[in-house]
Amino acid sequence: MNKIDKDLLEQISNLHGVPQGSFNIRKNGQALKRKSTSEIEILPKPDKSGIDIIVKPNVKNRSVHIPVIITVGGFNDLVYNDFYIGENAEVSIIAGCGIHNSANETSQHDGIHSFHLEKGCKVKYIEKHLGLGKEGVGKILNPTTNIVMEESSEFEMETYQLGGVTYSNRITKAKIKDNAKLLVTEKILTTNTQTAITHFTANLVGKNASVNIVSRSVAKDNSKQKFISNVIGNNECFGHVECDGIILNNAVIESTPKIVAKDVNASLVHEAAIGKIAGEQITKLMTLGLNKDEAEELIIKGFLK
Amino acid sequence: MIELKNICYSVIEDGKEKQILKDINLQFEENTITAITGHNGSGKSTLIKLLMAIASPSSGKIFYNGKDITNLDTSYRANNGFTIAFQQPVKFKGLTVKDLINVASRKNNKVKDACQYLAEVGLCARNYLDRPLDDTLSGGELKRIELAIALAKGGEVFLFDEPEAGIDLWSFEGLISIFQKLKNKTVIIVSHQRKILEIADNIVILNANDSPIQGKAKTMIKQLESKNICYKLSGGKNE
Incomplete structure (x- = not known):
């Protein structure tokens, strides 16, 4: 090596x-x-x-x-x-x-x-x-x-793309049976003209099956990100999708969190928020002595940690 | 010493200019605690923001130890001894309590050292250091952590905007003792709480329609009581 x-x-x-x-x-x-x-x-x-x-x-x-x-x-x-x-x-x-x-x-x-x-x-x-x-x-x-x-199994997935990848198309599909639990954490940073696409499909087939997907992304410069998730509840189950994005410069983030309930006892939630860095966060860090650029860098580092 | 000279601050609301602070002249001496009180909308929080350069005065000057700092930004003031604890602590997704304590104190604290700051605000430190400063913390916890971060930063001028709000589960004495430990600094506290006004050396009453009144705490408290304008001075509820 x-x-x-x-x-x-x-x-x-x-x-x-x-x-x-x-x-x-x-x-x-x-x-x-x-x-x-x-x-x-x-x-x-x-x-x-x-x-x-x-x-x-x-x-x-x-x-x-x-x-x-x-x-x-x-x-x-x-x-x-x-x-x-x-x-x-x-x-x-x-x-x-x-x-x-x-x-x-x-x-x-x-x-x-x-x-x-x-x-x-x-x-x-x-x-x-x-x-x-x-x-x-x-x-x-x-x-x-x-x-x-299978029944009562647990899968915890952490996926990171923290720079330099010019294009990615990330596809994740899961079939979740009785009492099984899937937890996905995704953190993506794109810069320049990079593109990152994420597709999640979680099929909750079992009773008390659950999925929790948390996606955090930062897009800078002219980069583009697309987040598509599809959570399907076929039983008494729980699904939660949270997609938070920070955009800077001319970047674009598109988020499409879809949830489909096919059982009256399916409990499915999605949340999506995309925006620039909150001004009050930069101000707070400036009151601790950082300049604006240092504050932005720290906020992004923490967000993707 | 901090001096405010002819400070005015106005905002545009519905297309019309609204004056928040009008021709304010105040002095804040070293080694003193000054409490600022006044009705809702009298500009107390605005005054604190002007002192930290979070907002800029429409006109007038701010001097610190004789130097005109009116146009010097928040980072400059933070790096030159000014420290603030916000009324509404700011939340961050991802950044932890320890991250903020490290930034504030400009060093990578050992767990033991970081814990000390949290212990001072009555929190069991080890349970909090790695927690993100987000919605998973209660309002009271965030408020106390805000104070701990200010203590970790240190400085010569401390600005506290309604520090008592939301700390109901913590003893008031703990908060008072923090201020008393800062007696050798310039401490400015926005508050309605009688107990806080009582430990202050000076009190400033802001009035939206008139010039502020500044004086020794004992005299000012009597004046507040006699005029029956003591808002919530009874020591009960906060604004």
């Missing part, structure tokens, strides 16, 4: 070297390093690019890192990763993709992740997306996450 590899890995998955436990580090379409354990097995797919991650039932307090890095220009990477989480297992999965592109041609990574959660398991899934290298050159990331949640 060279310095660029290490920097990317540190920023997308907080890795300072080889992680503990199971991991798979993918670089420019190839497995750079991989380790399976008896509790979490990682197997390459025989028929296409990608891996199967198999977490055995009742495994507790384990983590698996599966970062992807791309360090060349003009490279298109498509990968299929399937996660099979056994009954009552509790695991953290740290994914994420970083592109360092110093060439003149666009590089792109499309990661199709499918999660199969068995009864009673708990998953914390963190993915960070980052673009570095030459300004103005395409660094495209299109993550797709499909989640099927």
Whole structure:
């Protein structure tokens, strides 16, 4: 691993070297390093690019890192990763993709992740997306996450795109069965002429199924963001979508939170607020000694923290 | 010392000019606590905003230790000893209590140090440091945290806009003792509370239709009582 590899890995998955436990580090379409354990097995797919991650039932307090890095220009990477989480297992999965592109041609990574959660398991899934290298050159990331949640399972997803990605189309679909709980936190920062699109579809099929989606986005310069969510309540269930956006300069944020209740006992709520930074927040921080630019920077940092 | 000379402040309402403060001349000495009181709409909060450069006077001058600071902005005043606690604390999505305490004190506080500021306002500090300053905190909690942030910032001139409002669950004595600890500073408090007026050295009564009256607290309280214009001076409700 060279310095660029290490920097990317540190920023997308907080890795300072080889992680503990199971991991798979993918670089420019190839497995750079991989380790399976008896509790979490990682197997390459025989028929296409990608891996199967198999977490055995009742495994507790384990983590698996599966970062992807791309360090060349003009490279298109498509990968299929399937996660099979056994009954009552509790695991953290740290994914994420970083592109360092110093060439003149666009590089792109499309990661199709499918999660199969068995009864009673708990998953914390963190993915960070980052673009570095030459300004103005395409660094495209299109993550797709499909989640099927069996009874009483829990999935907590944190997704971050904190700069440098020129285009992203993030698609997340979940089927949530009895007493299962999905929590999604998304934080996105776009600058220059970047575009970020998010599609969430949560299908609450089970009794007492619940979903909570919190999206916070900051769009600067001439960047554009689009947030589309669709929460469908087919049973006695709970759904909440909150979309907060801050726009600066000539940026545009479009939010379309849709909720569909198909059962009288479905309780679905959406909230959306987009606007500039509140003047009173800047004033407050100026009364603590910051100047206007420092105040804006801190407010955005806190908002996306 | 802070001096206000011929300060006027007006706003445009429904296309007409409305004068909030008219020809105000006041002095605030060092090592004194001054309470500002007056009817609703008499311009108390406006006066505090002018002192912190959150609003600019339409005319007149503000001097601090002999220097004309009228055109110097909020950041300048904050960095030169002025500290304010708002009547309505500002909420932030994401920024935590500790973030604000760190910004205010210009250092990355250890938990123990940050806790001290919260303990001074009667909060069990460890429960609050990592909480965001948003709607998950009650009005009373936000108000006390606002005071803690002001204490963490420190300074030479402290401006408190109705600090007692919403602190019902905390002992009034706690609030009073904070002001007494600041006796060696220039403290200006907007308040209607008799207990706060009583610990002040000076009292200013703002009157929308007349010049403000400034005097020693004891004399001024008697005057307020005798004229029966003591609004809510009985010590009960706040404005």
